[in-house]
Amino acid sequence: MSRCMSCEAISEGYDAATCKQRHEVLKAKVAFLTTSQPASFPDVLLFASDDGSADTAEPLVPVPAHKAVLVSRSPVFKAMLENEMEESQSSTIKIGDVSYDALLAFVNYLYTAEVWLDQQLAYYLLVMAEKYQVQHLKD
Structure with a gap:
């Protein structure tokens, strides 16, 4: 058993380094997408x-x-x-x-x-x- 370094999840056969990389990718996406949602109609x-x-x-x-x-x-x-x-x-x-x-x-x-x-x-x-x-x- 191992524990994820980013989310603290515990799983058998878990690759903590890979989980951390996934979290970094998700954080980068969130940073990229931090604008408010546009109106429904394209302009x-x-x-x-x-x-x-x-x-x-x-x-x-x-x-x-x-x-x-x-x-x-x-x-x-x-x-x-x-x-x-x-x-x-x-x-x-x-x-x-x-x-x-x-x-x-x-x-x-x-x-x-x-x-x-x-x-x-x-x-x-x-x-x-x-x-x-x-x-x-x-x-």
Whole structure:
């Protein structure tokens, strides 16, 4: 029997070091997610564009989000939405060179600090984390 160094839990076959690591990860998520919950209605739409071209045959599908969440998680979104930029006026943000799935996973991460990914998606999320200065995702 051993005792967890973080939560004091006692369990047979318990790896206390692993439990402590899990607690550290959870503490980092809580720190990352310490903003108040946004209103139910999204106030900004994000659009992904795989090739950056505006003349695609298919209409772009929006990813709805809340400005408060984007601003609190990313200094780049903060600068974009709090200043007199086109994005703050139109409440739409077009993100080129990213797939809809990658954008959806990125926005989901900004809300939950969790991500399920494969190797290709990991690459795109790392690029987006760098571009939008989301250090928690890069780590």
